[in-house]
Amino acid sequence: FSQSMLLTLPPAIDPAGTAQVLDAVLRHHAVLRARIDLDAGTFVIPEPDAGADPALDEGPSGTASSPEALAREVDELAAGLDPAAGLMVRARSYPAHAGHPGRLLLVVHHLAVDGVSWRILLDDLAQAWSDIEQGRTPQLPPVTTSFRSWAHTLRRQTATRTAELPLWDDILAAPDRLPAPDAASPGPYELGTVAEARHLVRTLDSTHTRTLLTGAAERHGVRVQDLLLTALARAVREWSGRDGVDFAAHVEGHGREQQIQDGADLSRTVGWFTSLYPVRLTATAAEPPADTLARTRDHLERIPDSGIGYGLLRYGAGAPEGETDTPRGPEPADAPLVAFNYLGRFGTSPAGGGAAWTPAPEAGVLGGAIDDALAMAHA
Template structure:
């Protein structure tokens, strides 16, 4: 990165061109390098925790990268939480910096000397019940961009229990979860100035709607699910709904909460709490800060410190946004979906590719391939910035621990690369990786500045989002053979999306999730945009690019590398 904040293209090409054949040929799966097994108690414990979190067998080498094993920043938080049961105290960021069992086990000794035997995070203070507090940036974004009509933007899950659980135990568990996490009791209203604010109800009454049905047909299940989702009310409650279906040979549970209360990391926390409560009759230790406390401190800090220059070090190129001919955003009924999936063999290769010289993560590869296929399909266009969504739990200080906090933390920030003619996908990966590395606090600074800093609102407030990319990763905890719960598809004919009328975040919303080892891609876009035939070709090209990358993985190299 040059002093101007732009990518030093000459230096990048020089580095890429210096890779040897041996460096580049290491992009293969699996690696032939011999594996080192754990030797110390700490290494053995960490290997077991990683294996359980990532749903792997305990036979991987202790020098293998957490990310090449299928981990990401979200599962790193899960590892950090699980390790506390064994007295191992480290943060998700410590894992990112020490991404092998060997490195992390060694770092634990240093961390213990630096921080002592207790977590660095502040203890969660009591919630100030029934008192208004400010919205987070993503909550503000929701109210600014939501469509007219009922606000029913929920996040549903449908799970099956792997063994029979008494219905009363399930009901008691859900009530305990609502008591444990204040945001599941949140309400929203307009203050005297007409701005939306939120508060926490002290009592759980009217926050959870629980229903139990026995021997229901699919049509009855669809009717019950739809009815409960329509009852979600952010102003009066309930904000969290659950339906238990007990059939002859299995039990299924539908769960949903309004997105203002919850994100996908929060669901991971809730599922773990449910399993702990059912199997252990209680919850594990939590030192997480409260969402209310986080919102207030974040607002105070951002208003003073997050000026635009410190939040983003480059200027994205929005010059071609008019290409699609959408001067005025039409209603939500003009959106459509296009989906594809990649089989488990192809997905495994893409998710575990590794290089001795440059480590790249799955989301970097998938985002780079999205941009690469865009340029292949639209050669008359500059590559627009690709906004990507982050989990948003990257605090400016380690005194906050948000790893087990339920709330909506999502951030969105622009990733801009400037490809040159003739560059291949590996070039795009290198540029994407470099850009992500130079974005402060994984995009949290940009998004907080955009909504919580006066100068940030002026600088970033009107940034158009052309392409929005969201990599949700795995839900490994619902795929383990030993898990109490497993995710399943909703009954045929049951709407999966949010119930209310929704616009896309960008002109194109691209969501990637890993379901049982398979990559599933979903494109949501506006049917009134120009170039519909090219849009369809772009989606097909994205799949083709990923398949091509797998087929040439043993010989992939930057365009400037020696042949």
């Protein structure tokens, strides 16, 4: 289970320089060298600046000349990840050609990275190279709150979140778990595996994207996520063919709710912080979009700290030392089947190249690989 990004390399860099840059970043962010033992249930994070195994693949130069070829190389590098051995990062460089800058394919196990982490990593890769290019030892900005420290904070937080249980129970009581057009019964549903999943991709042009990100959000005084969840509610209503729908959806959040702990600063911390929490969405055929938006916004404003308490309560992260953690909230059978994730905004290089250490335009922003045998969690 990994995430990947194809980056534009600076013109003057060679494989040795690329390896130095990667080594500096891996040494600085300890979670990129973490080891996991699923049998023991441990996630061991080494000390910062400890030695890092080489991340740059020493095989032949990459030949990802098409999206299909790139996907194969992502899968190949992902197969080399080994969290049990602390191998969380693999990379492969692509030489410059025909006037285009070289590329770096970076694959990171999802246990060690999330969307916010990529922004930190891109900044640090650029800083490390700037220092190396000028003959200096890389000096990266400090990590204020470590991943380990944040994990302990969450463990202590659980006992303070029990007052939220009625809120989560109410959300999960939504009657339409999956308001499909042909749903003759409320379930159970056979979701299948990742290999059986089907994908439909739709892309907005720049004009519609600009309208969504600025004009519409500012005009209605809401966040982009409010608008997108409203659109989801109305799309599900239309897809269902019903006069109205009332369902719960899982929302992914960045999980970096540092306001719950005085002095916490996660702006420089790499790791998988993502939170998952349910929201209740309703829409009717008769109402105008503005009414759906107002109701969605009001509901989201009732959820404290962007839903981080849900996961803490559900998985019992705060069980006393020596006791086995047990779920305190709703059982998995009640979990929503609809999922939503708004990753935010990423910049890319212009066609043909552009700024070093930014996503290459031909590959999109964020890719990844996932085991085909994994069970699907959502429809």
